[in-house]
Amino acid sequence: MIGGGLAGTALAHHMAGAGIETTLIERFDLNTQASGSNSGSIHAQIPNEPFSVNGDDWTRTFAPTVRLMLASIALWKKAGEELGVDLEVDTPGGLVAARTQGELDGLRRKLVFEAEQGLEGHLLDRAELRAVAPYVSETMVGGAYYPVEGKANPLVAAPAYARAAAARGARILTRTPLTALEAMADGGFRVETSRGTILAARVVDCAGAEAGTVAAMVGLDLPIEAHPIQTSVTEPTAPLVKHLLYGAREKLTLKQNRLGNVLIGGGWDARRDARGRPVADMHSLVQNMRLAVDMVPDLASVDVVRTWAAVVNGTADWKPLLGEAPRVPGFFLCFFPWMGFTAGPVVARAIGDLVLGRVPEVDLGPFLISGR
Numbered sequence: 001m002i003g004g005g006l007a008g009t010a011l012a013h014h015m016a017g018a019g020i021e022t023t024l025i026e027r028f029d030l031n032t033q034a035s036g037s038n039s040g041s042i043h044a045q046i047p048n049e050p051f052s053v054n055g056d057d058w059t060r061t062f063a064p065t066v067r068l069m070l071a072s073i074a075l076w077k078k079a080g081e082e083l084g085v086d087l088e089v090d091t092p093g094g095l096v097a098a099r100t101q102g103e104l105d106g107l108r109r110k111l112v113f114e115a116e117q118g119l120e121g122h123l124l125d126r127a128e129l130r131a132v133a134p135y136v137s138e139t140m141v142g143g144a145y146y147p148v149e150g151k152a153n154p155l156v157a158a159p160a161y162a163r164a165a166a167a168r169g170a171r172i173l174t175r176t177p178l179t180a181l182e183a184m185a186d187g188g189f190r191v192e193t194s195r196g197t198i199l200a201a202r203v204v205d206c207a208g209a210e211a212g213t214v215a216a217m218v219g220l221d222l223p224i225e226a227h228p229i230q231t232s233v234t235e236p237t238a239p240l241v242k243h244l245l246y247g248a249r250e251k252l253t254l255k256q257n258r259l260g261n262v263l264i265g266g267g268w269d270a271r272r273d274a275r276g277r278p279v280a281d282m283h284s285l286v287q288n289m290r291l292a293v294d295m296v297p298d299l300a301s302v303d304v305v306r307t308w309a310a311v312v313n314g315t316a317d318w319k320p321l322l323g324e325a326p327r328v329p330g331f332f333l334c335f336f337p338w339m340g341f342t343a344g345p346v347v348a349r350a351i352g353d354l355v356l357g358r359v360p361e362v363d364l365g366p367f368l369i370s371g372r
């Protein structure tokens with residue numbers, strides 16, 4: 001597999017567990033890109049921003065991802081024990097706070113789509129929101145509560161999968177960029193790397209924001225995007241933000257980790273420097289912090305200690321690209337945009353099952369690239 005983020009390491013773990021000779025190549029060190037730089041939110045709900053922008057037709061076609069997210073959360077809950085590592089998985093619930101009656105009406109409509117996919121969610125009026133989350137500004141008119149949502153620690157998850165994969169016999173090559181990929185006429189692939197050639201029966205593209213570049217090497221043109229975005233973290237503070245907290249329409253997510261730091265994000269744009277590296281954008285930072293303090297007034301007295309930027313893998317329609325490429329037998333995509341930290345465990349397992357010729361436990365139907 002190409003890529004040592006969560007998708008690649010979890011897939012390597014699954015494949016090696018099935019007794020398959022497995023090699024993972026990563027151009028840098030493991031977990032140095034999106035999987036190790038994200039905000040650690042474990043989402044299940046339909047994201048609020050595209051829901052409010054794109055309307056019901058989009059929502060209907062996106063909604064089946066909720067089932068993938070729910071299956072992934074179930075795997076997250078077992079993963080720590082399976083890997084023998086505390087992944088700091090904690091699911092106190094997700095809470096979306098609405099500023100206006102219009103936003104609350106939107107949440108009510110979204111809950112209907114989500115319930116059809118088996119996601120439990122509850123609409124809260126102003127008093128109920130205050131009772132559940134007294135730390136949220138009393139100017140909020142209500143909200144929605146999703147008991148299954150929460151957080152995990154992105155710094156430990158992919159390395160834990162990689163160690164467990166190596167223990168099962170997977171070969172993990174870091175600082176080994178893929179330089180060329182050739183589908184051979186009689187089947188299989190020539191995988192050219194900075195350390196030489198590897199012959200592989202099958203290749204799985206787990207290259208995140210670079211997955212389109214890798215796919216292009218075998219002639220595929222996929223609608224994969226790469227966007228620098230940023231997250232901030234505060235100094236440790238006493239327990240304050242109990243839930244994974246969201247704004248209903250604006251870009252805002254908040255959560256507090258085990259050490260007491262509050263992570264503040266929501267997908268605000270970062271910039272690229274002259275060398276193309278992602279760097280934090282001050283304008284985004286100011287707007288993000290303003291929204292955070294507006295939502296949780298007690299944060300006004302807590303200092304932000306760091307803001308970092310990383311490149312997230314995206315698609316314009318937010319839908320994943322999964323499965324075997326129709327015109328390149330043996331070449332698979334394991335690509336989940338925007339929320340691939342949450343979805344990593346389930347898509348890795350499902351794509352692994354496809355590679356092994358097994359029927360995945362989850363329905364990938366709407367997201368198979370063969371159907372595009």
Ligand SMILES: Cc1cc2nc3c(=O)[nH]c(=O)nc-3n(C[C@H](O)[C@H](O)[C@H](O)COP(=O)(O)OP(=O)(O)OC[C@H]3O[C@@H](n4cnc5c(N)ncnc54)[C@H](O)[C@@H]3O)c2cc1C
Nearest residue numbers: 003005006007027035038039040041178208339340341342
């Ligand atoms: C700031 C930020 C916050 C986010 N917050 C959340 C969140 O709270 N919850 C959530 O669910 N998701 C979140 N995401 C999204 C999530 O992090 C990603 O969708 C997910 O990590 C993608 O995992 P991946 O393994 O597919 O990609 P990556 O983690 O990007 O891994 C891909 C790997 O492929 C390697 N690679 C690329 N090209 C080559 C090559 N030619 N040769 C060898 N290796 C190569 C890269 O170096 C990289 O290590 C966030 C993302 C960012 C950037």
